[in-house]
Amino acid sequence: xxxxxxxxxxxxxxxxxxxxxxxxxxxxxxxxxxxxxxxxxxxxxxxxxxxxxxxxxxxxxxxxxxxxxxxxxxxxxxxxxxxxxxxxxxxxxxxxxxxxxxxxxxxxxxxxxxxxxxxxxxxxxxxxxxxxxxxxxxxxxxxxxxxxxxxxxxxxxxxxxxxxxxxxxxxxxxxxxxxxxxxxxxxxxxxxxxxxxxxxxxxxxxxxxxxxxxxxxxxxxxxxxxxxxxxxxxxxxxxxxxxxxxxxxxxxxxxxxxxxxxxxxxxxxxxxxxxxxxxxxxxxxxxxxxxxxxxxxxxxxxxxxxxxxx
Amino acid sequence: xxxxxxxxxxxxxxxxxxxxxxxxxxxxxxxxxxxxxxxxxxxxxxxxxxxxxxxxxxxxxxxxxxxxxxxxxxxxxxxxxxxxxxxxxxxxxxxxxxxxxxxxxxxxxxxxxxxxxxxxxxxxxxxxxxxxxxxxxxxxxxxxxxxxxxxxxxxxxxxxxxxxxxxxxxxxxxxxxxxxxxxxxxxxxxxxxxxxxxxxxxxxxxxxxxxxxxxxxxxxxxxxxxxxxxxxxxxxxxxxxxxxxxxxxxxxxxxxxxxxxxxxxxxxxxxxxxxxxxxxxxxxxxxxxxxxxxxxxxxx
Numbered sequence: 001x002x003x004x005x006x007x008x009x010x011x012x013x014x015x016x017x018x019x020x021x022x023x024x025x026x027x028x029x030x031x032x033x034x035x036x037x038x039x040x041x042x043x044x045x046x047x048x049x050x051x052x053x054x055x056x057x058x059x060x061x062x063x064x065x066x067x068x069x070x071x072x073x074x075x076x077x078x079x080x081x082x083x084x085x086x087x088x089x090x091x092x093x094x095x096x097x098x099x100x101x102x103x104x105x106x107x108x109x110x111x112x113x114x115x116x117x118x119x120x121x122x123x124x125x126x127x128x129x130x131x132x133x134x135x136x137x138x139x140x141x142x143x144x145x146x147x148x149x150x151x152x153x154x155x156x157x158x159x160x161x162x163x164x165x166x167x168x169x170x171x172x173x174x175x176x177x178x179x180x181x182x183x184x185x186x187x188x189x190x191x192x193x194x195x196x197x198x199x200x201x202x203x204x205x206x207x208x209x210x211x212x213x214x215x216x217x218x219x220x221x222x223x224x225x226x227x228x229x230x231x232x233x234x235x236x237x238x239x240x241x242x243x244x245x246x247x248x249x250x251x252x253x254x255x256x257x258x259x260x261x262x263x264x265x266x267x268x269x270x271x272x273x274x275x276x277x278x279x280x281x282x283x284x285x286x287x288x289x290x291x292x293x294x295x296x297x298x299x300x301x302x303x304x305x306x307x308x309x310x
Numbered sequence: 311x312x313x314x315x316x317x318x319x320x321x322x323x324x325x326x327x328x329x330x331x332x333x334x335x336x337x338x339x340x341x342x343x344x345x346x347x348x349x350x351x352x353x354x355x356x357x358x359x360x361x362x363x364x365x366x367x368x369x370x371x372x373x374x375x376x377x378x379x380x381x382x383x384x385x386x387x388x389x390x391x392x393x394x395x396x397x398x399x400x401x402x403x404x405x406x407x408x409x410x411x412x413x414x415x416x417x418x419x420x421x422x423x424x425x426x427x428x429x430x431x432x433x434x435x436x437x438x439x440x441x442x443x444x445x446x447x448x449x450x451x452x453x454x455x456x457x458x459x460x461x462x463x464x465x466x467x468x469x470x471x472x473x474x475x476x477x478x479x480x481x482x483x484x485x486x487x488x489x490x491x492x493x494x495x496x497x498x499x500x501x502x503x504x505x506x507x508x509x510x511x512x513x514x515x516x517x518x519x520x521x522x523x524x525x526x527x528x529x530x531x532x533x534x535x536x537x538x539x540x541x542x543x544x545x546x547x548x549x550x551x552x553x554x555x556x557x558x559x560x561x562x563x564x565x566x567x568x569x570x571x572x573x574x575x576x577x578x579x580x581x582x583x584x585x586x587x588x589x590x591x592x593x594x595x596x597x598x599x600x601x602x603x604x605x606x607x608x609x610x
Contacts, residue, residue: 025424027502027503028423028424028425028503029423029424029425029426030425030503031419031423031503031504031507032419032423032424032425032428033419033425033426034415034419035415035416035418035419035423035507036415036416036419036420036425036428036431038411038412038415038416039412039413039415039416040416040431042412042468042471042472043431043434043435043472045468045472046446046450046468046469046472047434047438047446047472047474048434049453050446050449050452050453051446051449053449053452053453053456054449054452057452101340104336105336105337105340108336108337109337111333121337121341123596124341124344124345125340125341125344126592127344127345127348127589127592127593128344129592130528130585130588130589130591130592131348131532131585131588131589132528132529132532133532133533133534133549134534134549134550134552134553135532135549135552135581135584135585138552138553138577138581138584139347139348139351139581140347141556142347142350142351142354142578143347143350147363148354148362148363148367148574149367150346150347150349150350150367150368151346151367182343182344182347214329215329235440236440236442239440239442239445240442240444243442243444243445245444245534245535246534246535246538249553250553250556253553253557254556266444266448266535269448270448270539273451273452273539274539279452282448282452283448283449283452286445286448286449290441290445290446290449293440293442293445294437294441296440297436297437297438297439297440297441298437300440301433301436301437301440
């Protein structure tokens with residue numbers, strides 16, 4: 001690029017230029033501030049302020065400071081521990097399947113020789129990502145209802161004869177994990193695939209020459225090099241999973257209450273705000289969830305090494 | 311097939327054959343897992359509820375039935391579904407415009423200029439970006455209700471327009487794709503700071519604008535939790551409306567059987583309509599999604 005060459009070759013030119021202008025660094029600073037300011041306003045109003053307001057609400061009642069009373073009340077709520085347990089079970093099932101299957105599938109797709117085939121498989125796996133939120137749950141209502149399901153033979157083989165059967169509390173962590181996997185796994189497979197592509201071919205070739213088969217190569221070279229990305233996926237998914245809301249809410253609506261309205265923590269926070277008009281209790285639960293997410297995020301940004309460039 | 315390939319195939323040991331067969335089997339099973347529900351969704355609206363229950367799941371219905379389902383859906387509460395879809399389009403497109411106007415310049419400023427507070431802004435952006443959006447929904451609701459904005463379209467549009475991930479993407483893009491030297495060269499040629507941005511940086515930024523726009527639009531279109539709490543009733547976007555429809559399906563809620571009802575196939579049609587815009591965006595973006603740009607550019 002000629003301009004670049006000019007800039008590098010003539011520092012004298014730059015000096016001449018800077019004497020002509022009053023202070024080029026100042027004008028750069030001004031434009032930087034101006035450009036960042038509008039976004040910074042959004043960051044304050046929809047990132048920092050709500051968090052601050054939630055802190056304020058969580059520690060007060062009718063404007064008076066009450067210490068940890070709101071938290072104590074929430075912990076004592078008979079619905080709190082079950083909700084915590086539900087979310088924990090769901091996270092366990094989901095994260096486990098995510099790590100094992102996403103890595104396995106990415107490795108298998110990466111091993112496909114034909115370029116068009118590999119691209120098609122990736123696209124195929126990724127398309128369900130278009131359906132997130134309520135629409136994916138809606139679709140899975142049909143898939144999980146043995147009377148209309150396209151895979152009713154499978155459901156019956158698993159011993160499920162009715163929709164309500166499939167919605168029993170013991171099965172929900174699996175049901176929710178399947179839905180989340182269906183919409184989200186494709187995107188992570190793309191990420192892992194990209195990371196696998198960045199591993200130097202020489203390294204893989206060297207392993208092959210040394211007599212390593214595909215399994216050995218995957219286990220000793222590829223997976224260790226994916227570790228950073230796997231950690232990234234687990235942390236983001238964990239933070240996202242604690243927020244569980246739309247899936248159990250829609251399932252609750254569809255299953256005539258078989259799935260309870262207070263299945264997850266966020267649902268409980270929602271009920272506090274909307275059914276009990278207790279904004280303080282709602283803020284306390286939201287704050288707990290927010291702090292979990294913040295800790296994970298801060299840990300990752302400053303210790304994970306993924307953002308070294310920053 | 312060339313002679314060499316044949317030889318290579320022959321040279322596979324039984325163990326390797328087994329390994330390959332396993333790989334193919336796993337890939338096919340998961341392809342079915344991801345695709346079968348979607349195929350079913352494309353077919354279901356062409357059937358009546360009776361056909362849904364009795365016919366084989368992948369038997370096609372008829373155009374006549376599709377038209378019937380369409381009719382019953384669009385006449386439901388005098389075209390409520392169009393109101394919902396219109397709301398979604400209005401909220402998401404306005405938010406998209408604001409997002410691009412705020413996040414592209416901000417990413418540029420973070421990557422290629424120096425100003426006081428730059429590092430702090432960058433660090434906070436990274437942290438907030440990794441916090442799931444839903445974690446802030448109830449706090450944002452509490453804040454908006456304190457300033458009496460609940461029920462106002464702004465209560466969806468403004469939070470939708472706060473998109474730290476987009477700022478991060480733009481920051482990464484500008485700091486890797488454009489060198490400061492290039493900008494300095496333009497400055498030597500006499501360009502002012504604003505011109506450096508509009509004439510040098512912007513023309514090179516098309517890929518990242520597309521990427522930010524894609525993630526912002528699809529994410530907001532599918533957002534359920536935030537508009538569910540801030541925009542009830544007729545102001546809801548389609549995702550919230552869809553769940554609303556569910557309570558009018560007698561198969562799921564027999565207690566409602568008396569009121570105006572929606573059939574299962576009409577609900578499937580509504581689901582399809584709700585996802586159609588995003589599905590179309592996905593299919594048109596498949597080239598840049600699948601080439602691994604998402605991996606290299608987005609999450610690195």
